[in-house]
Amino acid sequence: MTTLVNRLWYGGKRPLWPLYPLVWLYRAIAESRRRRAWQARDERIPVPVVVVGNITVGGTGKSPLTAALTGLLKEHGWQPVILSRGYGGKADHYPLLVSRDTGPDLAGDEPVMLAAESACPVVVDPDRKRGALWALDQKLGNILVCDDGLQHYRLPRDIELAVFDASRGIGNGALIPVGPLREPIERLASVDFVITNGGRLDDIDHPHQFTMTLAPTELRNLVTGDVVSPDRLRGQSVKAVAGIGNPERFFDTLRGLGAQVRPRALADHHRFTPDDLHSEQGEWLIMTAKDAVKCQKIAPDNTWVLAVKAGLPESFRQAFMASVEHCRQSLDSNETVRTHHG
Template structure:
């Protein structure tokens, strides 16, 4: 159902326009909720620590997690001790907040939190109430800066900096609010974020027309690095893919982007898309011919069921130099916490 909706949303037309009354109601509820936090009718937690939020205003994958991993690495290089806060989609831990490590069970903690714990080595906390996670970090002195993976629509925790990420090709789809289109919030929301980012080339018409308020976008490149055997840990260079028939497996928000990446690296891809956050079983990875290549997010869920020829394509995020310079300048400004909206 999710994949079908996204195919309808990410077109130039609005085949679900008959649902416009629901989209209007959804937009009214979103604005009402945001005003409740702004006007003090709902409580907001103001952390003494900087709060950096990486998110989007559209449904589907835009490259948030790779950028979150880069941001954590950059903060560490500047001497910060970051802690990642995540809602943990599909997580069912025994208690909240749940401290996630590299060997945590993704079925209990969520796939993205475990992946980020493996990639960054920093503490990762899962809790749908991010303010509660923030208070835990402050109390236990786990770090000195909070990085929220997703959470642009989470207003109960005041934010220092917001990063809104778009996929360059898909943009805002048909530009309508859910359920007519893929927008979680009105496009005007970009006026209040600190950074607008685009992964890939800005092909969608919204970028040619210009974002509200004349917001400029920084470019972020997703760079494949190596192939890693999920079973043995063996590493292969990207040239290993050239001319090779592979079964591309992706249970992410935008599987087509992953398959395109494999094709660009010279592989002959047999695509096998799954729903985002799909819980894999062994027979999902059984194919008559060729190795399996999947994303790092899927890999954390498949370690226990992977055969000898299952590989992960590791990818890093590389933002443009202008973003890095502006970010460093912003981080030097004290006392900037506030609630957006």
């Protein structure tokens, strides 16, 4: 499936061009939804709201970036709360406060992973504005970071970051279903930062484009908790399973570490069964942290999780924190005016 998507959407051509009438329909619907949501917005949320997302379909590295941003904010004294839709989860009530022990069947895989990796409160709600207001009512923190919410226009936002996989870029530049774009490339004019995962994109013209790197940090055995260096993969035969948006990036990372990879790509947010986790004698079974939260109870003893950490340049760190500080000053100024006129 991934190979087919790469050929249809991420090549230089547009083999699905006969579907262009659907592109126009998709664009009209998307723009109408965005316009209605913006017009229906009421008062600003009283803390800074940061939205991380993308305008392309598929994995780009949004969740590692979200975790990195919360770490940066904590370094500067902020108390971040992560908001998520909770894709794949089916809780019986919302908002849902997520911990590392929450079942991914309730919260979704990414929120549970982020709760474990960031040590921040994570609030899941398909209506992210409702989740945001609930988080503030519960006094969980003083800045909100929304993971994958660029198109969720009901949520007011102060800072937007659009993330791209540098190896894929904007693909053939067409909207769904002819290409991978959720929104026209012109949408980037309104975002504050463009983050490219793995290299710079020359076909994107944005004054604040920064490159992010994802560096493997450790291998953790999912059953025993043992931790070893990723260097142990050199020369090791592995079966790599990945139910993420761009599994080839994961497989390439393992190959770059010297592993002999037998890959199995699965659908994003795949629900794993024991049959998915069979491996050959002598192989290690390697998966991502996102998939691992769904496999804790069914993983065999040879299951290892490759942890990665997002690296961001100092120039971005300074620019991002300056934007956050500007937002705080603006909110404080508005509050002073409301108090004065009240």
